[in-house]
Each structure stands twice: as C-alpha cells, then as structure tokens.
Amino acid sequence: xxxxxxxxxxxxxxxxxxxxxxxxxxxxxxxxxxxxxxxxxxxxxxxxxxxxxxxxxxxxxxxxxxxxxxxxxxxxxxxxxxxxxxxxxxxxxxxxxxxxxxxxxxxxxxxxxxxxxxxxxxxxxxxxxxxxxxxxxxxxxxxxxxxxxxxxxxxxxxxxxxxxxxxxxxxxxxxxxxxxxxxxxxxxxxxxxxxxxxxxxxxxxxxxxxxxxxxxxxxxxxxxxxxxxxxxxxxxxxxxxxxxxxxxxxxxxxxxxxxxxxxxxxxxxxxxxxxxxxxxxxxxxxxxxxxxxxxxxxxxxxx
Numbered sequence: 001x002x003x004x005x006x007x008x009x010x011x012x013x014x015x016x017x018x019x020x021x022x023x024x025x026x027x028x029x030x031x032x033x034x035x036x037x038x039x040x041x042x043x044x045x046x047x048x049x050x051x052x053x054x055x056x057x058x059x060x061x062x063x064x065x066x067x068x069x070x071x072x073x074x075x076x077x078x079x080x081x082x083x084x085x086x087x088x089x090x091x092x093x094x095x096x097x098x099x100x101x102x103x104x105x106x107x108x109x110x111x112x113x114x115x116x117x118x119x120x121x122x123x124x125x126x127x128x129x130x131x132x133x134x135x136x137x138x139x140x141x142x143x144x145x146x147x148x149x150x151x152x153x154x155x156x157x158x159x160x161x162x163x164x165x166x167x168x169x170x171x172x173x174x175x176x177x178x179x180x181x182x183x184x185x186x187x188x189x190x191x192x193x194x195x196x197x198x199x200x201x202x203x204x205x206x207x208x209x210x211x212x213x214x215x216x217x218x219x220x221x222x223x224x225x226x227x228x229x230x231x232x233x234x235x236x237x238x239x240x241x242x243x244x245x246x247x248x249x250x251x252x253x254x255x256x257x258x259x260x261x262x263x264x265x266x267x268x269x270x271x272x273x274x275x276x277x278x279x280x281x282x283x284x285x286x287x288x289x290x291x292x293x294x295x296x297x298x299x300x301x302x303x
Contacts, residue, residue, distance in 0.1 A: 144255030
C-alpha cells in the first residue's frame, strides 16, 4: 500500500523522529478511515479536494484545534508530494486546500527570579534519586535541549575538557551545547553518585548496570522515559510557578527567553536550540519585547 511506502520513506530516508512518524501514520489512518466511511473509497486516485475539505470541516466540528488540523494537513501535503514523485497520482488535490489560521501564542516561561529560587531554596532531598531529579531540572534549563534529546543523552556525549554536550537532535542532526564550570561540578557529582548507586543497589529483576550508556536512569537503573521526566519537572516547577501548563518544554522556552533577555544574539540561540530556521526562534523575541514594554511603563515618566 502507498501509505506504508510513504511511512518507510519518512522513517528511513527522511529520518523523521519516531514521534513524528507515529503522528503521520495516525493522521493517514484517520484520513483513510474517513474516506472509507464517508465515500466508500480506498483508491488514492479517486480522492478530490472537496473530499479533503469535508474532512477538515469534520475535524473542526469535532473541536480539533487549528494547530492539530494544520499538522494533519502537513501530513497530507507530504504524502501527496511523495505520490506525485512516485507517479501514483497526476493531480495534487492539496493545492486547493487552505490551512486554517492559528492564533499566535507566546511561549510560556518561568521568570528568572523563580528559576533562581528553584535551585537556591528548594530542597531536592538526599541520595541518588534527589541528584537525578535535580539534574533533570538543571540540564533542561542550562542547555534548552528537547525532552527526547535528554532521554537519549549518553555519558560519552559529555566533554568536560571542552565543557560541551553533544546532542542528537531532529533528523539525527548533531550539535554541541556549552555548559558552565559550575554545572560541570554538579555533573561530576551526579556521575559519581550514579556509579555508587548502581554498584551498591540490588535491583529486583532486570535492571541497568554500569555498562549502560544513558546519562539519566530511573530508580530501578533503567533508561529514563518521557513520563518519568515530566513527573520530576512538574513536581519541582510547581513549587515556584503558577503556570497552568508545566512541562519539560517550558524549561526550553525559559532557556531561550532568558538568553535573549540578557542580550544573546538570535542566531546564537537558534544554534543552541537546534532550530532548522530562524523563524522558529523568532517567537521568543516576543517575550523579550513584552518585557521591554513593562520596563518602559515602569521607568519612563511619560509612559
């Protein structure tokens, strides 16, 4: 089936992340299910732009957000480009489809003072689990890396001599992120604590060992996973901020916003975040402008 060929293409040739591949697969499954139920067709040659438009109407009637609808449209656009290239269709019905508008939302971030409070006053506890939880918060804020990048970070990716972390980002693109001497001290403390923990703990059943490469491990010595990271971030960030949505990505937003607020160049922040283009990074300048407006209103006599 053409769908499976397309999935193989984005997975093995384009090297999309497992998360993206899964999302594309789900989008196409939903689309073909709609075509089968609504129009009783399965042949991609029979699909027309009114059919696609009717699917979009249904999605919006089901209160699917414009952002999610646009992502599904992106899936279909990529799919039809692939079909055209393979000669499976002669007309691209997506050319007549207009994407719904998305209202721009500023990225949520934690104020500088509250981040200072997190690391200076919050008690993470004692022992290896406390060290590990603190490292999760520290490394996300210090580097701005993505959740998936943190989970897949290995001890061998740390270069203490150059004070850099080697991160494998989207599309398997590597980048180096610098870290401070203060963070280096904490990182060495964590690594020693992890080594001691693994040497002196008896784990029931299969568990991690000293040969496992992953930087972050769970209490049972296994590689960490997304929900595990979410729990640690939510547990501690909720003590210093009242943000409605707390996630590891909020710390990525915080990293970028604080850098720009302190005068970092936009291109430099783009490289640190691993963005493919500058437009993805420019969203953070809005937070900087909002801060400047507040300062202006507070400081200028005629504001």
